[in-house]
Structure formats: structure tokens, C-alpha cells
Amino acid sequence: MELYLIRHGIAQEATGDIKDEERRLTKEGQQKTEKVAQRLKKLGLQFDLIATSPLVRAKQTADILIAAKLSSQIEECIHLSPDGQIYNWVVDWLEPRNFAPDTQLALVGHEPCLSRWAEILVWGEVKERLVLKKAGMIGVKVPETGSPLGRGQMFWLTPPKYLL
Template sequence: MKNPKIFYLMRHGEADAGFGMSGDAVRPLTTNGKSHVFRVAQVLKKDVVQFDRILCSPAVRTRQTTSILTSELPAKNIQYEEKIYEADPDTLFRLINQVENEVNHLAMVGHNPGISGLLTYLTGDRYISLQPGMLAIIEIQVDEWKEVGRNTGILKEILQ
């Protein structure tokens, strides 16, 4: 592989309870959720992680999660994608496949069950349910994002 590609897949931090579909998108992070995401960001900071791009759902809780991450880690570009909200793994794969090849460190902040399904399909591992605030670090085994698909990643680590 020319330039190793690393994919950071994160489920938003713990959020307040919502009421119905209209209230779901505006649920904010809890105090515990914020501190949990901050701890994950601190671990990544020690590893000198920086993101070339972050793909983020536009929901309040994912925006807040991304904001906490980027308060500690540099990000060249943040892209809010409506398609991530309530997405299935196939939709998430299509978003990844559209990323330009010069991006080597890609992050996605989203929601379950799509995020956990994506992790399973991408790595071929048994189902891992990412809990709020968990982040999976995946080494991509293809040269271009457009080639990413089922079983093209190796799970390196899960931070919680």
C-alpha cells in the first residue's frame, strides 16, 4: 500500500433522552457523555492523531462529540452529512467510497446501529456493539477509499 489509511469510527457520546423522532436529532450530550468523549480525545492526542477529514452526522449529539474531539485534535476538514443520521452500513460505505485518495486519516461520527454494523462489515469480525462514546481504530487494507468494502479493514483498537 502506498499511504496507509486509518479510519476512526466513533459513536457519539452519551446523550439525554429524547421524545419521538422530532426530538431525537436535537438531543445533547450529557455531562458524563462529554467527559467520556474528552477522555477518548486525550488518548488520541497522546498518540498524536490528526484527522484529514471528519464525516459527521448533523445531529446535536454528534456535532458536540466532534467539537470535543477537535478541541483536542487537529482536523483539516469537517463535513456534516445528513446521510449518516439513521444510516445503514451500505449508505456509510458509499460515503467512505467518495472520499478523495489524499485523505489518509478519516473519521466518522455517527449513530447505532449503522456504526456498529459498519464496523462488523468492514473488519469481518464478530458483531461489536459500539456503546456511546466508543471509538474503533481501523487500518484500511486497500489503497483507495473507493475500494473500501466488506472485510477491507483490520480492527486495531477500541477506545472507550
């Protein structure tokens, strides 16, 4: 299975006036994310499912991916919230679904959560070495059987500037 960890686009700054979960993509964030999505489509990517954090900026990013026809399936996933834990995601969300080996999943979320997830999938622990830019993507291939933790193979790490 291939997991594509995608960080949300550029969002409004955190202020006391706006709750973090309500921060929206800026106009620039929408435009850049749309360009990245179109480039991913031109590269031939197609996701079986896009799972997204419930926070507004991540859902907007996932909606842009859907609009670019990168998938027809979208689902909100609480585990992709900024404080989500990969261990809970694997046990509560991934394992019960028994996806086919050739499944391609897009996971839209936040930093530093997503880069830490990628490190745990590849190295089995957080090393604080990977950084995922806004609207950037990390691809990790995970094994068909057994726990994916520490057994993944990273095949993609792209900041958005290379996709614009």
C-alpha cells in the first residue's frame, strides 16, 4: 500500500480571534494547493481514498484534491488532527479496513504530526529529520502484512515548489 502524507496549504495566521480548528486557507494557499493538485494529476496520481483531518484548512486542501479529480472518495479522520497518534490510527482506522495491497491513500493533515508519522513508518521512531512544507507531500510504501511501523519505504518527499 502507498500512503501519501499531504500537508494542508498556507492558512490564516493563528490569532486570538480565530480558533485553530477554524483557520482557513488563504487565497495564496488555495491557489498554490490547486496548482500542486493539478501537477499531481498530470503526474498520473490517483488516490483510492483521501482521509483528512477535521480542521478546516485540511478539509479545504482535501476538497481541492477532490476537485482536481485525484480521488472520488473523501473521509474525515480524527486521527489526522494535529495531536493525532499514528499508533491509534493504525489500530483504530487502518487495520480494521483491510485495504488491498495496491491501495493508494492520501492523508491530509498537519505538521509536525505528518513528518513524525513518516519517520515512524520508515524508521520506527521519531528522529526529527523530515520537514513537510505546506502543500508538500511524503510518500511511504508500507508492507502488505504485519505492522507498517518501522517497515515502510519512503519513495517521495517533495516540497510544493517542485510541483508548481
